Amino acid sequence: MSKDEDKTKILLDADVIINFINGNKLSLLAKIFPNRFCIIDRVKKELSKRNSAKILVDNFTQTENIEEISFPDTDYEILREYSILVSTDYGLGDGESACLAYAKFRATYISSSNLADVSKYCKEHNIKNIPTMELLREAMRKRIMTEHEADVFIQNCLSKGDRLPARNWKDYEKISK
Numbered sequence: 001m002s003k004d005e006d007k008t009k010i011l012l013d014a015d016v017i018i019n020f021i022n023g024n025k026l027s028l029l030a031k032i033f034p035n036r037f038c039i040i041d042r043v044k045k046e047l048s049k050r051n052s053a054k055i056l057v058d059n060f061t062q063t064e065n066i067e068e069i070s071f072p073d074t075d076y077e078i079l080r081e082y083s084i085l086v087s088t089d090y091g092l093g094d095g096e097s098a099c100l101a102y103a104k105f106r107a108t109y110i111s112s113s114n115l116a117d118v119s120k121y122c123k124e125h126n127i128k129n130i131p132t133m134e135l136l137r138e139a140m141r142k143r144i145m146t147e148h149e150a151d152v153f154i155q156n157c158l159s160k161g162d163r164l165p166a167r168n169w170k171d172y173e174k175i176s177k
């Protein structure tokens with residue numbers, strides 16, 4: 001199945017949304033995988049704590065028809081998994097934990113760039129993660145972003161303190177092979 005045929009929902013984590021805000025490409029994000037991105041209310045609440053992001057995120061979810069999902073507080077399996085993720089060795093934040101617990105039991109993907117935090121869990125539970133840099137790769141593959149635009153995006157993010165694995169696209173390609 002090609003990426004374009006895959007219709008699996010993708011849960012956005014706060015860090016990816018912040019990357020696209022800092023990279024000045026938030027409006028482009030929804031075009032990468034149209035009608036597939038979702039945001040869990042706990043992630044949106046986490047983002048709303050940042051005054052500068054609240055209005056942008058509200059506008060983004062409304063204008064781009066990003067599905068908002070209420071965290072299923074009555075689903076015992078998901079709630080139990082979430083509790084484990086926020087309180088044990090994983091020590092993950094609220095939004096990441098909500099995304100991972102939901103994805104484990106609802107067969108969705110996640111989009112998180114906190115690779116040090118989520119990679120092990122994703123591998124253990126066969127959850128596909130599409131971090132920021134792979135979203136950029138897909139945007140270039142679909143010709144909705146050029147390599148130069150990706151480099152500018154990366155530089156904007158880095159200048160605002162975001163952690164990305166490379167300083168430009170060519171360097172990322174070298175380490176991602």
